[in-house]
Amino acid sequence: MDRKSYNHVAIALHWLIAGLILFMIFLGWRLGDHDSLRLSRVNLHKSVGILILLLSFVRLAWRLMHKAPPEPPMPMWQAWAAKALHVGFYVVMIGMPLTGWLMVSTSARDIPFFIWHWPHLPVPQNHDTHELFEAMHGLIAKLIIYLMVPLHVLAALKHHFIDKDEVMEHMVPGLTPKPVLNWRWIVPVGVIALAVGFGYGLDRGIPEKGGERGEHAPPPPVSAPSESATPSAEASAAPSSSVAASSEASSAATAAPTWTVDKSASKIAFATTFSGEAINGAFSAYMANIAFDPARLDVSHVKVSIDLTSVGSGDGDRDSSLRSDSFFNVDSFPKAVFEAAKFSQSDATHFVAHGKLTLHGVTKPCDLPFTLTIKGKTAQVSGATDIDRTAFGVGTGDWAKTDAVPAKVHVAITLKASRNG
Structure with missing residues (x-):
């Protein structure tokens, strides 16, 4: 081994871990982007974090078993600062993924490690514990991003271009201060670029349409009904949307007009959170039998069936x-x-469908406030409500708890329908 450099294993571990940490920094800045692969990025972030933790233990063990090359002459304060920074890097390389592991262990959801499942740590699975480890994880992230990495890079460049010593050769054999244009720069530059x-x-x-939406966002063009969202939502459709008049609506002579939903322009969505992360979902398959007349609410009726497999x-x-x-x-x-066969009206455009929702084998009253505008034969409906999933037994075992997934699920709909006949 060249005395100016670490051995090849130490060098390989250094650049591999450095590259993974930089990758995690830039990936982490994109975790909040709202698009179709957001969950894939989150799972990749967890997997790479665990990999960094394992590699850091390997690197620490290797460092303890192999002597480092001698440091060049430098003032005492610089020597102590360099030592403190090196020790600090080992602390954060282990502490950051460890706090991440602790954080995801506060949820009952499986922890992904690429194609395998990683075990949970024995910590309380509740919101307060999650918040504690999340704060610790975020603090370490800021420490490494805004302080330690810049200090490490600036110190290395100072040694190379100002002090003109052999520090850079510790991890890049042959990268001497002269000549300045040394092909070995491809190692650090290549790691950063990758x-x-x-x-x-x-x-x-x-990208998700409509951008970021919170749990209580107004009814935007979203997806499809949630557990109770759909039924309830289509209740709103009742006032202006759906496909066939209910046979139970009333006699043929006084039956309310039926409505056909334009599903290409209609959305029924639900929003919730998982350990603080916004989750938006939809059901793509449902059938509706709706008869509605705002002037004859007593003969209006709606029945919507949602395919939960969708x-x-x-x-x-x-x-x-x-x-x-x-x-x-x-x-x-x-x-x-x-x-729903009962509706109330507060003004020309605001209604409430008073119905019953059957979900998970449980039937309970369910009201859906909605607004309705009708122009010619076309109706536009928007509505929103909150459904308590726990009241229907949705969520068993650890998922019956409301620490990771709240009890109430927000339901928001927008519907476009045309009147039949």
């Missing part, structure tokens, strides 16, 4: 979990049904 490129370019999805939230693993017996249990309860 980290930036993959961090910004990997897992870019299709749930979609932008993440295949999560959708499978929603369909499983942990949530909807579609094998036993494949449909959610909303039915």
Whole structure:
């Protein structure tokens, strides 16, 4: 081994971990982007974080077993500062992924490690514990991004271009101060370029329409109904949307007009959170029988059946979990049904559908406030309400708790319908 440099294993671990940390920084800045691959980025962030943790332990063990090359002459304060920074890097290289592991362990959801599942740490699975570890994780991230990495890079450049010593050769053998244009710069520059490129370019999805929406966003053009969202939502459709007049509406002579929903221009969506992360989902399949007349509410009626297997939230693993017996249990309860035959009106455009929602084998009253405007034969409807999933038994085992996923799910709809006949 060249005495000016670490051995090849130490050098390889240094640049591999450095590249992964830089990659995680740039990937982390994109975690909040709202697109179709957001969950994939989050899972990749977790997987790479665990990998960094494992590699950091390997690097620490290797460092303890192998002597480092001698440091060049420097003032005492610089020597102590360099030592403190090196020790600090080991602390954050282990502490940052460890706090991330602790944070995701506060949820009952599986922890991904590429194609495997990583075990949970034995910590309380509640909101307060999650917030504590999230704050610690964020603090360490800021420390490494805004202080330690810049200091490390600036110190290395100072040693190379000002002090003109052999520090850079510790990790890049042959990268001497002269000549300045040394082909070995390809190592640090290449690592940085790859980290930036993959961090910004990997897992870019299709942007979500409407941008970022909170749990209580107004009814935008969203997806499709939530657990109770759909039924309830189509209740709103009742006033102006759907396909066939209910046979139970009233006698043929006094039946309310029926409405056909334009599904290409209609959206029924739900919004919730998972450990503080916004989740927006939809159901793509539903059937509606609706008869509605704002002037004859007493003969209006709506019945909507939602296919729970059509749930979609932008993440295949999560959708499978929603369909499983942990949530909807579609094998036993494949449909959610909303039915309303009673409506109230506060003014010309504001109504409330007073109905019943059957979900997960449980039937409970469900009211949906909505606004309705009719121009000619075309109706526009928007409405929103909150549904308590726990009241219907949606969420079993650890998911029955409301620390990670709140009890209330926000439902928002926009519908366009045309009157039949």
